[in-house]
Structures are given as C-alpha cells and as structure tokens.
Amino acid sequence: MPRSRRLPAIAAGGVLALAAAVGFAGPAAASGGGGFTLQITSATGLNPTTESVTLPLLQGTHNGQAVYYVVTDDSDQADAARRGVNWAPKLAHALGTAAVQNASAPGGVVEFPGIVDFSPTRSVTPGPAGNEFGGGTYAPGAVGDATYSPLITTGGGIVFEASQIADNSGQHDSIVSIDKPNHKVTLKTFFGFWNGHRTIYLHLDASSPVVAAAEASNFAPNLDAAPGLGSNDVNTSARSAILPIVNGPVGATNPQRQGLNSALRGEGDPLNINQDIPGQGNGRYSPAWDVHPVFWTQAAIDAGQRRQLVSGSDVASAFGNGQITGGTGPANPSLGGFPAGGFISNCPIVAVG
Known part of the structure; x- marks a missing residue:
C-alpha cells in the first residue's frame, strides 16, 4: 500500500530466497497442498510462495458505518466446525475482560462497539547492524479505539476471533486484495515453526505498538487483558506462546537463518516458534499468542552455539543451558521456566506442514 512502508522481511525477494534456503514448498492448491494442511478449512488460495491466503470476508457495522472483518477462531467446537475455522476453547477464559468486545448481532449482522482507525501511516525503520529490532523506530498503521479488540462475543458464552480489516478509514496493512461484492479477502501470511513442522499464520493484531508496526497489524492494547500471562493452563489461560528469536543467525542463504534482526535486514520472515497448533484435540491452542522474546547470549554467540530453533522444547533446552535469555514477565512452566x-500478538494459524 502506498501510504505505508512494508517491512523488508516480507519483500518478495527475501521470501523466495528463504524458501529456497530452507526447502519451503511451492504454490498450494485451495485445499492446502504444497505440503501444508489447512487448519482454517474455509480458507482458499493458500500460496506459500507468495505467502498469502484468501478468507471469507464478513460485513458488520459500527455506529452506522460498514466494518469488514474475518473470523478465524471460535471457542465453541461445534460452531468452529460449522464456520470452518480453528477451534480455540481457551478464548472463553477471556470473557468478562477488556480483551473481549461485547457485541450485538441484530438480524445476524454484528454491531461492533469498538473500531479500528486505518488512516495512520505505518513506519518501520531498522536500527544499526546487530541491533536492527531493538534499535528501530516503529509506528503502527492501524490503531484500535479504547473499546476495540479482535476478540468478540455476541452471547452464549462463545468468543470469536473477529479481526477488523477495513472500514471508511482505510484497510489493514496485510491486505493483498479485497473483493467486497464477492465477500473475500486475500491476506499476507508468515512462516513459522511448531515442533519442527512448518506453520503458516496470519498477523492481524498486537497489543504492542512496536509489534503491530513490525507485523503490519492492528494495534489493539486491550488484548493484554486476556488472562494467562506466562501460562499455558487449559483451565485458566486464554493464551498460548509464540517465541520470536530476536538475534538469531543472519544471512539470506544461511540455512540456520532466523530472527527479527534478520527479518529487518530483508532476509525473510522471522520464523517465530508457535507453542501449539489447532486440531490436536488437547485444547491448548489459542491465536492470542503470549509473546516470549528470545535473545541469544553473547557468550553463546562467541562460542558458535547460535542456531535455528524450531520448537518450544528447543527453547527450553537452550534456556536451561544458559544460551538464551528472555523477557521480564513471569516464568512459563510449560517452557521450562522461560x-x-x-x-500479545494475535496470529491465527492457517496451515501446518
């Protein structure tokens, strides 16, 4: 989009170089393909090469104006199956907090209490070499109002992930194309890892302005009210972890390449680690990712120990060995105390390889 600067990490050249380096599959068929299995079964046009996916486009309202949104996750299993979206039962634990908008649906059309302003200009300026992420400057291109959250309920104890992507003020920075008459939208995606498997996920909202700008997503601070900081407890937490490596190995053709610094160099996606995926039947998945940043220590870097990490157990092991450090939040027992x-970064998983 001309009004915002796109993160160099998702430029086409960097993506294709990354695909060749780590063996990502080519274009996928609508049903998945390319070595990937769709988790959001209502999705079509999944294409790992262009890093994009097409979803059903829904229309709601806010104070009389049209609001366009996508539904990707649902806390009710039967309703999720009916909609062709991810089952994410943990989202129900966020009911009664500011992380969930209490919407109405007269005549089946959702009336949103909160809305997103898509008019700001997104800006991402990397920092100096070796500190591209931490030394950068960031301004998100979409900002939710005091009520907005991508999580909504219209009653019945069910919570939906319903990110707003367009209204009278503009549109989401990850939109490739939007077809309102035919009710479909194509969005950019990122590659990640789960237990050594490849994942493809959306980047829709974040509670940090830095992350929202870097990921080209909506700034939605109310997401921080979702319970479960540093917890993956299926009985109390609305979150699951995502582990972005800040200062991983760099080099566009390096098969060990990974990290936010590398992404800001234009070398490809950051290749974050997803703790859980939908469809496992254990109820642990949530699109409300509890961000656990990973920093390689200088001692580990000097000793040549820095490498690509592809699972939560990889992170727990490196942490136990003193090779990495993390954030300032509580220790997560499901990640070895990391x-x-x-x-929070709201990033629904679309497909798993």
Missing part, C-alpha cells in the same frame, strides 16, 4: 515478554 519468561514471557508481557504482550
């Missing part, structure tokens, strides 16, 4: 960062 600490949380204190904010």
Whole structure:
C-alpha cells in the first residue's frame, strides 16, 4: 500500500530466497497442498510462495458505518466446525475482560462497539547492524479505539476471533486484495515453526505498538487483558506462546537463518516458534499468542552455539543451558521456566506442514 512502508522481511525477494534456503514448498492448491494442511478449512488460495491466503470476508457495522472483518477462531467446537475455522476453547477464559468486545448481532449482522482507525501511516525503520529490532523506530498503521479488540462475543458464552480489516478509514496493512461484492479477502501470511513442522499464520493484531508496526497489524492494547500471562493452563489461560528469536543467525542463504534482526535486514520472515497448533484435540491452542522474546547470549554467540530453533522444547533446552535469555514477565512452566515478554500478538494459524 502506498501510504505505508512494508517491512523488508516480507519483500518478495527475501521470501523466495528463504524458501529456497530452507526447502519451503511451492504454490498450494485451495485445499492446502504444497505440503501444508489447512487448519482454517474455509480458507482458499493458500500460496506459500507468495505467502498469502484468501478468507471469507464478513460485513458488520459500527455506529452506522460498514466494518469488514474475518473470523478465524471460535471457542465453541461445534460452531468452529460449522464456520470452518480453528477451534480455540481457551478464548472463553477471556470473557468478562477488556480483551473481549461485547457485541450485538441484530438480524445476524454484528454491531461492533469498538473500531479500528486505518488512516495512520505505518513506519518501520531498522536500527544499526546487530541491533536492527531493538534499535528501530516503529509506528503502527492501524490503531484500535479504547473499546476495540479482535476478540468478540455476541452471547452464549462463545468468543470469536473477529479481526477488523477495513472500514471508511482505510484497510489493514496485510491486505493483498479485497473483493467486497464477492465477500473475500486475500491476506499476507508468515512462516513459522511448531515442533519442527512448518506453520503458516496470519498477523492481524498486537497489543504492542512496536509489534503491530513490525507485523503490519492492528494495534489493539486491550488484548493484554486476556488472562494467562506466562501460562499455558487449559483451565485458566486464554493464551498460548509464540517465541520470536530476536538475534538469531543472519544471512539470506544461511540455512540456520532466523530472527527479527534478520527479518529487518530483508532476509525473510522471522520464523517465530508457535507453542501449539489447532486440531490436536488437547485444547491448548489459542491465536492470542503470549509473546516470549528470545535473545541469544553473547557468550553463546562467541562460542558458535547460535542456531535455528524450531520448537518450544528447543527453547527450553537452550534456556536451561544458559544460551538464551528472555523477557521480564513471569516464568512459563510449560517452557521450562522461560519468561514471557508481557504482550500479545494475535496470529491465527492457517496451515501446518
């Protein structure tokens, strides 16, 4: 989009170089393909090469104006199956907090209490070499109002992930194309890892303005009210962890390449680690990712120990060995005590390889 600067990490050249380096599959068929299995079964046009996916486009309202949104996750299993979206039962634990908008649906059309302003200009300026992420400057291109959250309920104890992506003020920075008459939208995606498997996920909202700008997503601070900081407890937490490596190995053709610094160099996606995925039947998945930033220590870097990490157990092991450090949040027992960062990135998983 001309009004915002795109993060170099998702430029086409960097993506294709990364695909060749780590063996990502080519274009996928609508049903998945390319070595990936769709988790959001209502999605079409999944394409790992262009890093994009097409979803059903829904229309609601806010104070009389049209609001366009997508539904990707649902806390009710039967309703999730009916909609063709991810089952994420943990989202119900956020009911009664500011992380969930209490919406109405007269005549089946959702009336949103909160809305997103898509008019700001997104800006991402990397910092100096070796500190591209931490030394950068960031301004998100979409800002939710005091009520907005991508999580909504219209009653019945069910919570939906319903990110707003367009209204009278503009549109989401990850939109590739939007077809309102035919009710579909194509969005950019990122590659990640789960237990050594490849994942493809959306980047829709974040409670940190830095993350929202870097990921080209909506700034939604109310997400921080979702319970479970540093916890993956299926009985109390609305979150699951995502582990971005800040200062991983760099080099566009390096098969060990990974990290936010590398992404800001234009070398490809950051290749974050997802703790859980939908469809496992254990109820642990949530799109409300509890961000756990990972920092390689200088001692580990000097000793040549820095490498690509592809699972939560990899992170727990490196942490136990003193090779990495984390954020300032509480220790997460499901990750060997690795600490949380204190904010959320809303990134529904689309497919798993």
